[in-house]
Amino acid sequence: MGAEEHKRRAPKKFKFAVITVSDTASRGEKEDKSGKFLVEELKKAGHERVLYKIVPDEKIEIIGAVVEAFERGAEVVVTSGGTGIASRDVTIESIRPLFDKELTGFGEIFRLLSYEEIGTAAVMTRATAGIIRSSGRAMAIFCLPGSLGAAKTGVKIILKEAGHVLKHGRE
Numbered sequence: 484m485g486a487e488e489h490k491r492r493a494p495k496k497f498k499f500a501v502i503t504v505s506d507t508a509s510r511g512e513k514e515d516k517s518g519k520f521l522v523e524e525l526k527k528a529g530h531e532r533v534l535y536k537i538v539p540d541e542k543i544e545i546i547g548a549v550v551e552a553f554e555r556g557a558e559v560v561v562t563s564g565g566t567g568i569a570s571r572d573v574t575i576e577s578i579r580p581l582f583d584k585e586l587t588g589f590g591e592i593f594r595l596l597s598y599e600e601i602g603t604a605a606v607m608t609r610a611t612a613g614i615i616r617s618s619g620r621a622m623a624i625f626c627l628p629g630s631l632g633a634a635k636t637g638v639k640i641i642l643k644e645a646g647h648v649l650k651h652g653r654e
């Protein structure tokens with residue numbers, strides 16, 4: 484079966500969780516434009532159930548939010564922020580060890596599209612994705628940079644591929 488046939492047969496509507504990772508937004512010092520944008524776009528695309536949480540750039544808080552999303556039945560998690568190289572950017576270090584399989588292609592395509600938008604500064608993100616399997620379930624996670632531009636670029640890829648990723652992740 485080809486990729487298009489796989490996508491056609493993949494489930495279409497999922498329970499999402501958006502997790503914003505930001506020190507300033509978690510303290511209420513900055514509006515979480517990116518997280519709110521992601522929630523709206525996912526709902527507009529017909530994914531009615533979208534959990535939403537803001538956490539500071541702290542490993543245990545990030546892992547805790549991922550675990551909470553899984554326990555609340557999320558099938559796809561999108562994180563926003565903390566993918567850079569500053570010492571406080573720990574989203575990738577926190578989430579990557581949870582992956583059963585990493586989807587490195589997501590980061591490659593995300594950086595390719597980002598290069599067209601922001602040029603070589605696209606090297607600054609370690610955006611990635613993966614599948615976590617537990618208790619007979621699979622959950623896909625996509626980790627995006629915190630800017631609104633990154634959320635706009637990332638959500639387009641996620642909306643196109645989430646079903647396909649989940650279909651194979653459940654196999």
Ligand SMILES: Nc1ncnc2c1ncn2[C@@H]1O[C@H](COP(=O)(O)OP(=O)(O)OP(=O)(O)O)[C@@H](O)[C@H]1O
Nearest residue numbers: 505506507508514515516517518564565629630631
């Ligand atoms: N939740 C968000 N909504 C909108 N823009 C954001 C958000 N998080 C980060 N950005 C923007 O993305 C860019 C780079 O992100 P970076 O992780 O350095 O953000 P930051 O504001 O330093 O994060 P923190 O809140 O953790 O200190 C900055 O221009 C920042 O304003």
Ligand SMILES: Nc1nc2c(c(=O)[nH]1)N[C@H]1C(S)=C(S)[C@@H](COP(=O)(O)O)O[C@H]1N2
Nearest residue numbers: 564565566567597607608628629630632633
């Ligand atoms: N598409 C896109 N990718 C992007 C950006 C952006 O604005 N748009 N910002 C870059 C910048 S400036 C940084 S520092 C890194 C990491 O951002 P983060 O720490 O918020 O995850 O993402 C990069 N990738």
